[in-house]
Amino acid sequence: MTFKQKETPHIKPNGVEIAETILLPGDPLRAKFIVETYLEDAVQFNSVRNMLGYTGTYRGKKISVMGTGMGMPSMSLYSWELIHVFGVKNLIRIGTCGALQDHMNLYDIVFAMGASTDSNYVHQYNLPGQYSNIASFALLEKAKKTADQKGLPVHVGNVLTSDIFYNADETAMEKWRKMGILCAEMETAGLYMNAAYAGVNALTILTVSDHIIRNEQTTPEERQLAFTNMMEIALELA
Template sequence: MANIPTPHNGAKAGEIAKTVLMPGDPLRAKHIAETYLEDVTCFNTVRNMLGYTGTYHGKKISVMGGGMGMPSVGIYTYELFNFYDVDNIIRIGSAGALQDDVKVRDVVIGMGACTDSNYAKQYKLPGTYAPIASYDLLRKAVEVAEKQGTKVVVGNVLSSDAFYNDNKDANDSWRKMNVLAVEMEAAALYMNAARAGKNALCMLTISDHIYTGESLSAEERQLSFHEMMEIALEL
């Protein structure tokens, strides 16, 4: 593979599994690897975007940080799909709820990812592209959650380019279209997967509610993320 290592990923051929779990925070990737995986090796430290490969119940799996926002996750997932021959990327992150029936601690699975980004412009499509999850991963995630007794809400999420949005009415506009929650990466992940002919899924733990103001403490987030990570690992 002539394209690897890359300026962003120091892994060599064969060091990354076919399935990669991708939190935004590289330190969370480190925590997942040390907590859930066996026989762990670190394949990337470039820019401190830590990546690890190990085994879970005998199956090879990797976990790597993706950073914040679509430009960052776009780079890492593109390279994983196209240079490292990864087949499945499962984003595991946090989100802010937009709907009254989506509660803090709920796990949201992004069936689709709306976006205010121009990421799709590069494809020169003659219309508006709708980024969606891979059905097989989505179906399996729901089945695993049901077996675990974990509540999941499936639907549309928003991948926003702006964390601090100057348009104070933006959330209201997405809320009226029944978008469940807002995050910052899923749309780019889904588009990269579609273009590469690979599989992607975004699972999110609701860490705060945009309208009620409720939010989880650091300790509570750790417990809630634990449920989401176990779903992802079982996929």
């Protein structure tokens, strides 16, 4: 399925170019914050359903930023259209997660090398077995080098992309934790599947906003200020 027109029911750029590299925060207001804080000559390319999207430059390189909403269905819809309709080649999710491991703390940065999931999104591909959702190594390697240069410690490993925020099974997270899952979030596996199927690059960079096991949380005000390290790493991938 492809669209002939350079717009979709969900993204209407009105002639504004969408860059080959795009940052994808879940919250569209975080996209606006990134633009106002970091980008030059930014132009808005989307406002449909208030899912704000912008294209500008960062250190002379063209880059776009757009919100994706919450959950795999929303992320998968927007990332599919960005890839197949608008030609995006590098998709970097920047979001929040709930830590599961004892050695992790609030505001830690996580690179999702892999994304396990309780979703059945993969069924559409009719694969004859289980599929492992993994990041683009090129983006992951560059992100790790950038973090090292900035002196920012990061966790690299497997995350959980869950369809369930309020789980009736109170033992679920402990089971994932025992398998070494670093943290839980709700979008990455869908992004990685879309990217793999299309042959493009994807990476998720997360900041720990709460610790599920220790029942620790950050405030919305703290998150806006503390998440800039994650944003600055992602911007260097353009």
